[in-house]
Amino acid sequence: xxxxxxxxxxxxxxxxxxxxxxxxxxxxxxxxxxxxxxxxxxxxxxxxxxxxxxxxxxxxxxxxxxxxxxxxxxxxxxxxxxxxxxxxxxxxxxxxxxxxxxxxxxxxxxxxxxxxxxxxxxxxxxxxxxxxxxxxxxxxxxxxxxxxxxxxxxxxxxxxxxxxxxxxxxxxxxxxxxxxxxxxxxxxxxxxxxxxxxxxxxxxxxxxxxxxxxxxxxxxxxxxxxxxxxxxxxxxxxxxxxxxxxxxxxxxxxxxxxxxxxxxxxxxxxxxxxxxxxxxxxxxxxxxxxxxxxxxxxxxxxxxxxxxxxxxxxxxxxxxxxxxxxxxxxxxxxxxxxxxxxxxxxxxxxxxxxxxxxxxxxxxxxxxxxxxxxxxxxxxxxxxxxxxxxxxxxxxxxxxxxxxxxxxxxxxxxxxxxxxxxxxxxxxxxxxxxxxxxxxxxxxxxxxxxxxxxxxxxxxxxxxxxxxxxxxxxxxxxxxxxxxxxxxxxxxxxxxxxxxxxxxxxxxxxxxxxxxxxxxxxxxxxxxxxxxxxxxxxxxxxxxxxxxxxxxxxxxxxxxxxxxxxxxxxxxxxxxxxxxxxxxxxxxxxxxxxxxxxxxxxxxxxxxxxxxxxxxxxxxxxxxxxxxxxxxxxxxxxxxxxxxxxxxxxxxxxxxxxxxxxxxxxxxxxxxxxxxxxxxxxxxxxxxxxxxxxxxxxxxxxxxxxxxxxxxxxxxxxxxxxxxxxxxxxxxxxxxxxxxxxxxxxxxxxxxxxx
Amino acid sequence: xxxxxxxxxxxxxxxxxxxxxxxxxxxxxxxxxxxxxxxxxxxxxxxxxxxxxxxxxxxxxxxxxxxxxxxxxxxxxxxxxxxxxxxxxxxxxxxxxxxxxxxxxxxx
Numbered sequence: 001x002x003x004x005x006x007x008x009x010x011x012x013x014x015x016x017x018x019x020x021x022x023x024x025x026x027x028x029x030x031x032x033x034x035x036x037x038x039x040x041x042x043x044x045x046x047x048x049x050x051x052x053x054x055x056x057x058x059x060x061x062x063x064x065x066x067x068x069x070x071x072x073x074x075x076x077x078x079x080x081x082x083x084x085x086x087x088x089x090x091x092x093x094x095x096x097x098x099x100x101x102x103x104x105x106x107x108x109x110x111x112x113x114x115x116x117x118x119x120x121x122x123x124x125x126x127x128x129x130x131x132x133x134x135x136x137x138x139x140x141x142x143x144x145x146x147x148x149x150x151x152x153x154x155x156x157x158x159x160x161x162x163x164x165x166x167x168x169x170x171x172x173x174x175x176x177x178x179x180x181x182x183x184x185x186x187x188x189x190x191x192x193x194x195x196x197x198x199x200x201x202x203x204x205x206x207x208x209x210x211x212x213x214x215x216x217x218x219x220x221x222x223x224x225x226x227x228x229x230x231x232x233x234x235x236x237x238x239x240x241x242x243x244x245x246x247x248x249x250x251x252x253x254x255x256x257x258x259x260x261x262x263x264x265x266x267x268x269x270x271x272x273x274x275x276x277x278x279x280x281x282x283x284x285x286x287x288x289x290x291x292x293x294x295x296x297x298x299x300x301x302x303x304x305x306x307x308x309x310x311x312x313x314x315x316x317x318x319x320x321x322x323x324x325x326x327x328x329x330x331x332x333x334x335x336x337x338x339x340x341x342x343x344x345x346x347x348x349x350x351x352x353x354x355x356x357x358x359x360x361x362x363x364x365x366x367x368x369x370x371x372x373x374x375x376x377x378x379x380x381x382x383x384x385x386x387x388x389x390x391x392x393x394x395x396x397x398x399x400x401x402x403x404x405x406x407x408x409x410x411x412x413x414x415x416x417x418x419x420x421x422x423x424x425x426x427x428x429x430x431x432x433x434x435x436x437x438x439x440x441x442x443x444x445x446x447x448x449x450x451x452x453x454x455x456x457x458x459x460x461x462x463x464x465x466x467x468x469x470x471x472x473x474x475x476x477x478x479x480x481x482x483x484x485x486x487x488x489x490x491x492x493x494x495x496x497x498x499x500x501x502x503x504x505x506x507x508x509x510x511x512x513x514x515x516x517x518x519x520x521x522x523x524x525x526x527x528x529x530x531x532x533x534x535x536x537x538x539x540x541x542x543x544x545x546x547x548x549x550x551x552x553x554x555x556x557x558x559x560x561x562x563x564x565x566x567x568x569x570x571x572x573x574x575x576x577x578x579x580x581x582x583x584x585x586x587x588x589x590x591x592x593x594x595x596x597x598x599x600x601x602x603x604x605x606x607x608x609x610x611x612x613x614x615x616x617x618x619x620x621x622x623x624x625x626x627x628x629x630x631x632x633x634x635x636x637x638x639x640x641x642x643x644x645x646x647x648x649x650x651x652x653x654x655x656x657x658x659x660x661x662x663x664x665x666x667x668x669x670x671x672x673x674x675x676x677x678x679x680x681x682x683x684x685x686x687x688x689x690x691x692x693x694x695x696x697x698x699x700x701x702x703x704x705x706x707x708x709x710x711x712x713x714x715x716x717x718x719x720x721x722x723x724x725x726x727x728x729x730x731x732x733x734x735x736x737x738x739x740x741x742x743x744x745x746x747x748x749x750x751x752x753x754x755x
Numbered sequence: 756x757x758x759x760x761x762x763x764x765x766x767x768x769x770x771x772x773x774x775x776x777x778x779x780x781x782x783x784x785x786x787x788x789x790x791x792x793x794x795x796x797x798x799x800x801x802x803x804x805x806x807x808x809x810x811x812x813x814x815x816x817x818x819x820x821x822x823x824x825x826x827x828x829x830x831x832x833x834x835x836x837x838x839x840x841x842x843x844x845x846x847x848x849x850x851x852x853x854x855x856x857x858x859x860x861x862x863x
Contacts, residue, residue, distance in 0.1 A: 554778050556769075556775045558768060561769040594775055594812075594813030596861075666838075667813065671835045671836060671837045672838055672839070674835070674842075675835060675837050675841075675842040676856070706814050706815045709815060710815045713815075713818075714844040714854070753842065753854060
């Protein structure tokens with residue numbers, strides 16, 4: 001390729017915005033003589049229909065194979081310049097407005113010199129650019145739902161109802177999750193059997209649905225659209241021939257037979273082998289249907305799915321660490337979830353009137369345990385209190401709370417509870433005590449009445465909150481999803497609540513945040529719709545993914561280690577290779593490679609190296625320092641554009657190159673810049689915790705620190721390389737640092753390596 | 756004179772199997788300390804002072820002690836590698852600094 005390119009250079013004066021400061025005419029005249037430039041055109045309004053038409057015509061008429069547009073920032077007029085009839089990787093936008101004419105408007109000479117240098121440098125980039133096409137991959141229209149609670153079941157039914165094949169995997173022997181254990185749901189107080197039974201019958205009817213119970217996720221490989229999941233299924237030991245005669249249950253002395261309740265799915269018992277007496281085979285011998293196989297082994301199977309819906313649910317908070325409430329130590333102190341079972345199975349007689357105290361927010365909204373509100377506990381306690389009033393009107397019920405939170409329609413239930421004589425007291429009991437008589441004594445300070453109450457209760461219910469189930473943590477690394485600080489699934493809450501941070505993986509129900517039944521079902525529907533929408537597209541992988549030059553690679557594995565998305569694997573020849581569907585083209589691998597063997601499709605090491613050669617180190621004369629800055633695409637570059645838009649000035653000593661992430665800047669490139677006489681190298685990236693690519697800016701910082709040390713060894717000034725943290729809105733901070741840096745470099749003096 | 760590894764800087768090339776200095780050393784002298792995970796030269800007297808390890812180290816963690824035939828204590832040779840450049844800083848025993856930048860053929 002070399003110099004034989006035919007580039008069309010289009011200079012826009014932007015109705016004077018650029019032309020007033022930069023001498024476009026002299027630039028155009030000069031550039032027409034450069035090698036590689038075939039046509040030069042000046043326009044006052046390049047983004048207009050006429051301007052675009054001119055470019056398109058020139059490409060056809062003159063056979064241009066490269067286009068350079070010197071105008072506004074590449075983030076402006078994206079649509080206008082997107083369809084020029086040439087591969088978009090052969091079009092270079094040179095930002096002479098936001099980063100030149102607007103910010104150097106008082107220094108027309110400096111601005112013109114800088115613009116000329118920009119044209120030369122980006123022409124050099126164009127010489128080495130290649131046409132690239134995005135990779136399109138089909139999406140498998142199959143979903144995997146992990147977790148068979150109410151959210152998982154609903155996500156399955158919704159997706160399968162839209163003619164999509166769904167695999168539903170549940171760890172326990174039966175579907176239904178926590179909801180199946182409940183006595184009834186609020187606000188309508190219907191029993192879960194009613195809703196679940198309907199759902200189960202639909203599950204059974206739909207041929208698109210494949211349910212696997214007693215199963216866990218082994219490994220997840222592949223990529224969005226084409227996941228491959230290994231499922232490990234523990235043996236049930238009882239097969240479909242079971243007639244539910246119940247004899248196994250009768251002969252088992254170790255309670256190892258887990259029997260389905262009336263509406264369980266699947267309606268087959270399971271045997272918990274770990275509980276079995278050694279050598280006992282009584283159940284197998286007695287089974288008239290021959291349905292029991294005690295030697296069944298664990299099975300493995302592979303599922304291929306395009307999308308994954310996580311619905312791993314929640315576990316109740318265990319209040320044992322809160323010593324003062326005496327859970328497990330005192331009799332008749334239960335958690336709310338235990339009370340569901342008690343009320344469902346009528347384990348306690350309510351013939352005698354009882355005095356019951358509910359304590360709200362046990363562990364919730366407490367930094368030591370669960371720092372968040374669990375959303376449902378107020379309603380659960382009101383529901384359970386109403387139940388107590390229902391079974392025996394003489395029952396005396398107290399609810400001790402911080403605040404009662406009953407949003408929306410639930411307020412009705414709260415009012416109903418008040419009317420039915422349930423006593424709400426704002427104040428949390430201090431310590432529960434129990435004497436021999438099984439009654440529980442405690443005192444509480446009623447913060448509304450301002451007095452101390454001493455209460456003796458027959459039963460205390462601790463309203464414990466919801467914490468994410470262990471499934472979240474187990475899946476975190478297997479699937480590669482992010483969890484928030486409370487271990488719930490991280491999502492962009494206000495805009496994309498059901499999307500996880502990985503494409504093609506969605507969440508439903510309480511694994512994302514504490515939710516009641518109705519919200520779980522809602523979120524399941526959203527997750528199913530998201531998955532269906534995902535199925536309609538194709539996975540399109542941006543063409544700028546990195547490529548490893550295997551002639552140079554020494555397999556040091558640094559790229560594998562430093563890739564923020566763990567996208568690298570080893571190909572058949574043992575060289576690292578990015579799995580392009582996981583790759584987000586951040587270029588951290590390009591920055592990491594000690595041998596400069598990795599290049600992004602649209603910004604190679606070679607291009608950067610040639611650009612540095614083409615950069616005239618004395619474009620502002622022999623005495624002015626030149627600062628080469630690498631700006632991260634997401635924040636720093638846009639912040640610097642902002643400086644232009646706001647009209648904040650900075651000296652033309654700054655020359656910027658956009659990189660996808662500050663972590664993409666290779667040490668060798670910085671070294672070359674210093675070696676060839678650039679006075680200062682400035683890398684601008686996001687603050688550590690804001691980096692879009694996890695640890696890109698952190699890596700950039702350490703790499704620059706190493707180079708800084710090397711400069712010191714070389715008896716050069718370590719200040720010649722610098723990292724600055726720039727957020728999206730830091731335009732002023734940036735311009736100030738550039739001014740200071742230029743001053744500092746003037747004081748230090750010329751880079752002795754400048755020729 | 757052997758290479759000197761700055762322990763604080765060496766990160767064992769992260770991969771932890773065969774660091775770059777081990778791969779490049781013509782005498783197979785560099786290797787990782789199994790306990791600390793840092794590189795070291797396992798036979799100091801066999802080093803030929805080729806400085807390949809110094810040049811390839813991505814962390815700049817390997818310094819070279821110059822053999823006395825070239826310069827006594829205080830003399831230094833420091834390479835800085837670009838994609839197609841190498842800049843040598845030579846410091847003699849009197850502290851006189853000279854720098855040379857060359858093109859290399861590492862490009863492709």
